[in-house]
Amino acid sequence: MKILSAPQIRQADAYTIEHEPIASIDLMERASNAFVDYFTRLFGTKNKILICCGTGNNGGDGLAIARLLSSMNYEVAVLVVRPNKEAPGSADFEINYRLLPGIIPLTEINDNTQVPEKFNTDIIIDAIFGSGLSRPVEGLYAFVIRAINQSQAEVVSVDIASGLFCDTIAAEGPIVTPHMTISFQLPKLAFLLPENDPFVGEWKVVDIGLSSDFIADQKSKSHYVSSSDIKKMLRRREKYSHKGTFGRALLIGGSYGKIGAIVLSSRACLRSGAGLLITHVPQCGYEVLQTAVPECMVTTDASFEYISELPTIQNYQAIGIGPGLGVQEMSLKALRELLKDVKNPMVIDADAINLIAQNDDLIDLLPANTILTPHPKEFERLAGPWENDLERLDLQREFSKKHEVLIVLKGAHTSVSTPEGRVYFNSTGNPGMATAGSGDVLTGILTGLLSRGYSARKAAILGVYMHGLAGDLAAEKLGEESLIASDIIDYLPHAFTSVSAEKYLIKKK
Ligand SMILES: NC(=O)C1=CN([C@@H]2O[C@H](COP(=O)(O)OP(=O)(O)OC[C@H]3O[C@@H](n4cnc5c(N)ncnc54)[C@H](OP(=O)(O)O)[C@@H]3O)[C@@H](O)[C@H]2O)[C@@H](O)CC1
Numbered sequence: 001m002k003i004l005s006a007p008q009i010r011q012a013d014a015y016t017i018e019h020e021p022i023a024s025i026d027l028m029e030r031a032s033n034a035f036v037d038y039f040t041r042l043f044g045t046k047n048k049i050l051i052c053c054g055t056g057n058n059g060g061d062g063l064a065i066a067r068l069l070s071s072m073n074y075e076v077a078v079l080v081v082r083p084n085k086e087a088p089g090s091a092d093f094e095i096n097y098r099l100l101p102g103i104i105p106l107t108e109i110n111d112n113t114q115v116p117e118k119f120n121t122d123i124i125i126d127a128i129f130g131s132g133l134s135r136p137v138e139g140l141y142a143f144v145i146r147a148i149n150q151s152q153a154e155v156v157s158v159d160i161a162s163g164l165f166c167d168t169i170a171a172e173g174p175i176v177t178p179h180m181t182i183s184f185q186l187p188k189l190a191f192l193l194p195e196n197d198p199f200v201g202e203w204k205v206v207d208i209g210l211s212s213d214f215i216a217d218q219k220s221k222s223h224y225v226s227s228s229d230i231k232k233m234l235r236r237r238e239k240y241s242h243k244g245t246f247g248r249a250l251l252i253g254g255s256y257g258k259i260g261a262i263v264l265s266s267r268a269c270l271r272s273g274a275g276l277l278i279t280h281v282p283q284c285g286y287e288v289l290q291t292a293v294p295e296c297m298v299t300t301d302a303s304f305e306y307i308s309e310l311p312t313i314q315n316y317q318a319i320g321i322g323p324g325l326g327v328q329e330m331s332l333k334a335l336r337e338l339l340k341d342v343k344n345p346m347v348i349d350a351d352a353i354n355l356i357a358q359n360d361d362l363i364d365l366l367p368a369n370t371i372l373t374p375h376p377k378e379f380e381r382l383a384g385p386w387e388n389d390l391e392r393l394d395l396q397r398e399f400s401k402k403h404e405v406l407i408v409l410k411g412a413h414t415s416v417s418t419p420e421g422r423v424y425f426n427s428t429g430n431p432g433m434a435t436a437g438s439g440d441v442l443t444g445i446l447t448g449l450l451s452r453g454y455s456a457r458k459a460a461i462l463g464v465y466m467h468g469l470a471g472d473l474a475a476e477k478l479g480e481e482s483l484i485a486s487d488i489i490d491y492l493p494h495a496f497t498s499v500s501a502e503k504y505l506i507k508k509k
């Protein structure tokens with residue numbers, strides 16, 4: 001799913017109005033209905049609702065929502081914020097203003113003195129500003145937004161929190177801090193920047209039927225990965241395939257006290273479809289691996305505690321290195337040797353990333369399309385500091401372009417950047433996955449998918465999605481609090497089957 005900028009969204013509205021064709025007031029009605037449809041699934045009629053409206057089209061939505069909810073027996077009141085009494089609202093705002101039934105209590109605020117300290121109601125629907133915000137909020141609007149934020153009510157924003165820009169980090173000036181945002185058609189970049197979290201809350205995108213042709217034609221460097229994107233990518237295992245068809249994967253890692261990391265990667269790799277897996281560990285890991293993962297073959301290093309040398313690396317469709325590796329000098333030597341020789345698709349994680357960050361000569365040795373999977377701290381070591389999330393995103397994009405690698409920057413909404421400078425934000429995963437070893441699981445999944453023949457871009461997008469989906473399915477059963485990395489592996493089969501069940505109507509015998 002593409003992420004469009006505020007001007008592109010405006011053009012999508014205009015294009016839809018002209019080419020569907022549909023009157024703009026009817027498009028507003030459709031958007032308001034979509035909002036109400038989702039809203040009423042969450043909140044019953046017992047709640048008192050205050051709808052705070054600006055006088056642009058976001059406010060027009062607010063008025064239509066008030067009318068629709070009232071017709072469904074919700075108790076609604078409307079507050080219109082209009083600093084200049086004489087200034088008319090947008091054309092569609094004015095139409096909906098005239099259509100507002102008399103039974104809905106309507107208050108107009110023109111002056112700071114009319115703003116209560118906080119609003120006493122159960123739910124506030126925030127429809128002051130939407131995608132048309134053109135500058136930070138001040139004056140009367142700022143007073144109203146502060147009062148909204150101070151109220152005890154649940155706050156639901158229409159399209160985007162009032163005061164938040166669609167395409168960037170939060171500006172100066174007050175911004176509504178909603179519990180939820182119900183947004184139209186496509187997610188906004190602002191929803192995916194962690195520091196905006198207080199100004200977004202839970203969010204849901206509802207379809208308002210903007211022209212899919214127009215959206216398909218738009219250029220966008222940012223994408224939000226949806227389940228339908230994933231369904232298109234997933235491959236079947238063909239009837240006459242054999243284990244050679246799905247590739248040989250090589251994992252390298254583990255050290256004394258950190259063999260568990262490479263065990264997790266190995267299990268996850270096999271659960272992600274690799275045909276054969278060879279795991280190379282220091283000698284101290286031999287028995288652990290053979291016992292914990294009987295399906296994988298194990299080769300051992302000359303060193304007992306650390307990786308100090310490489311196995312042969314030819315004939316592998318994918319190599320993953322890093323989990324539990326440590327940053328010993330001997331392991332650095334082995335990594336350097338690997339990078340000098342390697343042409344295979346690769347995943348680089350954890351201490352392998354740290355070693356690359358500490359040794360400037362290594363980054364240029366990476367084959368094009370190598371996947372690196374840093375968490376933010378590791379990425380900072382690699383690429384340097386940033387001031388805010390937008391800067392971090394630019395840095396990630398530039399790093400990928402400059403070094404022709406994919407960066408999987410891990411966290412909530414993990415972002416995958418490609419050498420072309422595109423960024424794909426993930427839609428699965430939960431805070432239960434913030435637990436030791438879940439990154440090692442991801443490395444295994446990515447290595448498995450590469451060995452199975454997916455391109456680096458597809459392996460990264462699909463792997464990150466499946467990792468998060470497995471985490472979500474695990475959390476559904478076990479809760480977020482108790483979730484551990486092994487649970488993510490245990491739920492990987494469910495993640496794969498749930499997507500393929502949706503994809504294939506004709507089931508295999
Ligand atoms: N177009 C469509 O068909 C559809 C649109 N839809 C809905 O419309 C919303 C976008 O509507 P919109 O473009 O009218 O902008 P909106 O956010 O209501 O505000 C604009 C007004 O606020 C003003 N203003 C801005 N910043 C300000 C500030 N800091 N302080 C004070 N004033 C400020 C700005 O003034 P100006 O910048 O011109 O000075 C202008 O008057 C979108 O989010 C969705 O909810 C849906 O119904 C689907 C169909």
Ligand SMILES: Nc1ncnc2c1ncn2[C@@H]1O[C@H](COP(=O)(O)OP(=O)(O)O)[C@@H](O)[C@H]1O
Nearest residue numbers: 375410411412429430431434436437438439440
């Ligand atoms: N709040 C969160 N929401 C979604 N996913 C998360 C969250 N926190 C962590 N994760 C996921 O868990 C994994 C953690 O990886 P990492 O930090 O490398 O852990 P470790 O080094 O312990 O294996 C990443 O894939 C990340 O995206």
Ligand SMILES: [K+]
Nearest residue numbers: 126129160162
């Ligand atoms: K809003």
